[in-house]
Amino acid sequence: MLKSIFISNYALISTLEINFQPGLSVLTGETGAGKSIILGALSLILGQRADNKSIKKEEDKCVVEAVFDISAYKHLDDFFETNELDHDVYHCIIRRELTANGKSRAFINDTPVALTVLRDLTSRLIDIHSQHENLLLSNASYQLEVLDTVARNNELLQEYRESYLVWKADEKTLEKLKADSAKAASETDFIRFQFNQLQEAKLIPDEQQELEAEQETLSHIEEIKTELNKITGLLDGEQGSLLQLKESVAAMSKIAKFVTEGDTKLERIQAAYIDLKDLTQELILLQESLDYNPARLEETENRLSELYSLMQKFKVNSVEALIEKRDSFGTQLQHIDSFEEEIDRLEKKLAASFTHLQKYALLLTESRTSQIATVEQYMIQQLSQLGMPNIQFKIRLIPIQQYTENGIDQVEFLFSANKNREMQRVEEIASGGEISRLMLAIKSLIAGRSDLPTIIFDEIDTGVSGEIAHRMGEIMLQMSRTMQVITITHLPQIAAKGEHHFRVYKDDSGQQTETYIQRLSATERVDEIATMLSGKVRGEAAIQNARELLSNG
Numbered sequence: 001m002l003k004s005i006f007i008s009n010y011a012l013i014s015t016l017e018i019n020f021q022p023g024l025s026v027l028t029g030e031t032g033a034g035k036s037i038i039l040g041a042l043s044l045i046l047g048q049r050a051d052n053k054s055i056k057k058e059e060d061k062c063v064v065e066a067v068f069d070i071s072a073y074k075h076l077d078d079f080f081e082t083n084e085l086d087h088d089v090y091h092c093i094i095r096r097e098l099t100a101n102g103k104s105r106a107f108i109n110d111t112p113v114a115l116t117v118l119r120d121l122t123s124r125l126i127d128i129h130s131q132h133e134n135l136l137l138s139n140a141s142y143q144l145e146v147l148d149t150v151a152r153n154n155e156l157l158q159e160y161r162e163s164y165l166v167w168k169a170d171e172k173t174l175e176k177l178k179a180d181s182a183k184a185a186s187e188t189d190f191i192r193f194q195f196n197q198l199q200e201a202k203l204i205p206d207e208q209q210e211l212e213a214e215q216e217t218l219s220h221i222e223e224i225k226t227e228l229n230k231i232t233g234l235l236d237g238e239q240g241s242l243l244q245l246k247e248s249v250a251a252m253s254k255i256a257k258f259v260t261e262g263d264t265k266l267e268r269i270q271a272a273y274i275d276l277k278d279l280t281q282e283l284i285l286l287q288e289s290l291d292y293n294p295a296r297l298e299e300t301e302n303r304l305s306e307l308y309s310l311m312q313k314f315k316v317n318s319v320e321a322l323i324e325k326r327d328s329f330g331t332q333l334q335h336i337d338s339f340e341e342e343i344d345r346l347e348k349k350l351a352a353s354f355t356h357l358q359k360y361a362l363l364l365t366e367s368r369t370s371q372i373a374t375v376e377q378y379m380i381q382q383l384s385q386l387g388m389p390n391i392q393f394k395i396r397l398i399p400i401q402q403y404t405e406n407g408i409d410q411v412e413f414l415f416s417a418n419k420n421r422e423m424q425r426v427e428e429i430a431s432g433g434e435i436s437r438l439m440l441a442i443k444s445l446i447a448g449r450s451d452l453p454t455i456i457f458d459e460i461d462t463g464v465s466g467e468i469a470h471r472m473g474e475i476m477l478q479m480s481r482t483m484q485v486i487t488i489t490h491l492p493q494i495a496a497k498g499e500h501h502f503r504v505y506k507d508d509s510g511q512q513t514e515t516y517i518q519r520l521s522a523t524e525r526v527d528e529i530a531t532m533l534s535g536k537v538r539g540e541a542a543i544q545n546a547r548e549l550l551s552n553g
Contacts, residue, residue: 001020001022001068001069001072001453001454001484002020002066002067002068002125002126002453002454002484002486003019003020003067003068003069003091004017004018004019004020004066004067005017005018005020005038005041005042005045005064005065005066005067006063006064006065006066007038007041007062007063007064008062008063008064009055009056009059009061009062009063010037010040010041010054010055010056010062010064011034011037011040011041011054011056011515012034012037012056012506012512012513012514012515013034013037013038013041013056013514013515014056014514016038016515016516016517018038018502018517019519020484020486020500021499021500022480022484023480023484023485023499023500024476024477024479024480024485024486024487024497024498024499024500025484025485025486025487025498025499025500025501025502026486026487026488026489026494026495026497026498026500026501026502027486027487027488027489027502027503027504027517028488028489028490028495028501028502028503028504028528028532029503029504029505030505030506031490032506033504033505033506033515034504034505034506034515034516035458035488035504036458037515038504038515038517039128039130039456039458039488040054041064042064042066042128042456043128044064044096044098045064045065045066045094045096045118045122046118046119046122046123046126046128047106047115047116047118047119047122050096050098050104052098052099052100052101052102054098055098055099055100057512059100060099060100061097061098061099061100062097062098063095063096063097063098064095064096065093065094065095065096066093066094066095067091067092067093067094068091068092068093068094068125068126068453068454069090069091069453070089070090070091070092070125070453071089071090071091072453073124073451073453074089075451076092076121076124077089079120079121079124083108083113083117085108085109085111085113086109086110086111087109088109092108092109092121092125093107093108093109093110094106094107094108094118094121094122095107095110096118106118108121124451124452125452125453125454126452126453126454126455126456127452127454127455127456128455128456128458129439129443129455129456129457129458129460130458137413137426137427137430137435137438137439137442138425138426138427140410140411140412141406143395143411143412143413144368144406144409144410144411146375146442146445146446147368147371147372147375147395147397147411148364148368149446149449149450150371150374150375150445150446150449151367151368151370151371152449153364153367153368156360156363156364156367157364157406157407159360160357160360160361160363160364160407161405163353163356163357163359163360164357164403164404164405166353166356166357167350167353167354167356167357167403170346170349170350170353171350173346174343174346174347174350177339177342177343177346178343180339181336181339181340181343184332184335184336184339185336188333188336191329191332191333191336192329192333194314194325194329195326195329195330195333197310198310198314198322198323198325198326198329199326199330201306201307201310201322203319203322203323203326204319205319205320205323206319207303207307207319208304208307208318208319211300211303211304211307212304214296214300215297215300215301215304217290218293218296218297218300219297221290221291221292221293222292224290225287225290228283228286228287228290229287231283232280232283232284232287235276235279235280235283236280236284241276242273242276242277242280245269245272245273245276246273248269248273249266249269249270249273252265252266252269253266307319307322310322357403361403361407361408364407364408364409365397365399365407365408365409368397368407368409368411369397372395372397375395375445376393376394376395378441378445379391379393379438379441379442379445380392380393382440382441382444382445382475383417383437383438383441385471385474385475386437386440386441386468386471386472386475387437387464387467387468387471388417388434388437390416390417390418390419391415391416391417392414392415392416392417392421392423393413393414393415393423394413394414394415394423395411395412395413395414396411396412396414397409397410397411398410398411398412412425413425413426414426415429415430415434415438416429417430417434426438431463432462432463433462433463433464433468434463435463436460436461436462436463436464436472437464437468437472439460440457440460440461440472440475440476441475443455443457443460443479444475444476444478444479447479447482447483452483453483453484454483454484454485454486455479455483455484455485455486456485456486456487456488457476457485457486457487457488457489458488459488459489459490460472460487461487461489461490461491461494464491465491465493466493467493469491469493469494470493470494472493472494473491473493473494473496473497474497476494476497477497477499480499490532491532492529492532492533492546492549493549495528495529495532496529496546496549496550496552500519501519501520501524501525501528502517502518502519502520503517503518503520503524503528504516504517505517505518522550525546525550526543526546526547526550527543527546529546529549529550530542530543530545530546533545533546
């Protein structure tokens with residue numbers, strides 16, 4: 001139940017606080033007084049889109065805060081636990097802040113939350129029926145939603161929708177796999193040709209670098225041999241370095257014991273001699289091993305040409321990249337070969353998910369069908385009391401050929417208010433006043449089948465007057481016995497039914513126009529309803545009429 005709402009710096013409101021009570025509350029006031037402003041502020045609490053133009057002129061921030069009594073709604077415990085929110089079992093405080101720079105923040109019990117979380121909670125606490133919502137009555141989805149609410153199909157519908165999502169996902173996966181299979185089939189020969197070409201090349205990692213080095217050597221064999229011969233001559237000739245080092249060893253041996261660290265220096269000369277001697281031997285062996293081999297050079301160049309050609313064809317720059325290409329083609333071929341098996345597996349999975357979906361679709365249809373007579377009887381009974389003695393109302397549940405997120409049913413509300421007139425769809429035949437009465441009857445029907453604590457009617461009485469307005473007020477009063485009902489109305493007959501009466505008014509006496517709300521006393525209610533009956537100039541007859549309306553309320 002909505003206990004209170006606090007509004008600060010919203011539109012024409014500087015500061016406003018309203019305390020509500022259980023039962024039926026009515027809000028009245030002249031057109032343009034600001035009733036819609038209060039409703040707009042409350043819509044922020046419900047998570048509707050925020051517009052920084054709604055902030056009061058020259059202010060930086062507006063705040064709307066609502067306090068709800070949730071002590072009777074234990075089913076909300078799971079919501080607070082799931083969203084990790086502080087939970088007072090008696091009260092819930094919801095706040096929305098909007099700044100002039102366009103930023104918006106939402107809070108539940110002082111904890112910041114996303115708007116999706118806010119909407120999830122407030123959808124379980126309050127329903128605002130605005131004037132444009134009457135248009136929903138012509139919407140087939142809304143009509144189906146009414147039937148589901150009466151049938152209490154929430155859990156069943158959730159099970160169905162989960163099954164529907166699984167089925168659609170399986171269907172999409174299978175379609176994609178089949179498309180991939182068809183595309184792959186058209187490319188298989190080319191992929192296999194490329195794979196075979198790379199496979200037959202017998203690619204070896206680092207082969208390119210080794211071949212290029214060998215090619216360089218074979219291409220300069222004579223030059224290499226000439227230079228090696230020159231080097232070995234310099235090292236091991238008659239006056240070569242080795243001979244000179246050998247003589248150096250002999251000379252140092254004679255004086256080693258006479259000089260500082262002579263033995264160390266001798267060892268170093270000996271080491272240099274041994275190392276150079278070994279190097280000279282290696283160079284001689286290298287020189288002897290090198291022979292001009294035109295056949296091997298040609299073989300090396302041909303292999304490199306083959307590798308370069310493959311790299312150019314496959315747009316890569318290394319043998320390792322060619323190997324990656326080969327392995328990728330191999331994987332694709334394996335995948336293509338497994339398509340048929342995977343398609344068979346997914347077809348079985350899709351059949352199973354469809355069977356599951358079909359089960360819940362049929363259960364939904366059965367549940368909806370079981371409530372049709374109940375809804376028809378209730379609507380006829382209520383509308384008969386609302387000035388439609390010849391009412392005809394029927395619900396047609398039509399099977400459709402495709403599965404949708406709401407099942408396999410399409411619903412039509414058929415209606416006629418007159419004798420001997422064929423029923424037609426509501427949107428084709430009902431007048432504005434009839435739509436208002438139909439919507440009130442529907443709201444009263446679903447209010448008794450839902451756990452919703454509060455409903456707000458924004459001029460649902462459009463297009464009616466007199467006795468019909470009186471009866472609409474009676475229905476709202478009856479609804480308020482099981483839930484909190486707040487209604488904005490211009491009709492005195494409905495205002496008189498309220499157990500709590502608030503007047504919304506504007507004050508232009510200051511520098512800015514301000515909207516205020518006032519809870520009326522018994523005397524003030526008489527004056528307000530008399531004004532609604534006859535205007536600002538209230539005669540005694542209007543006052544007496546107002547008293548009679550209140551006494552009959």
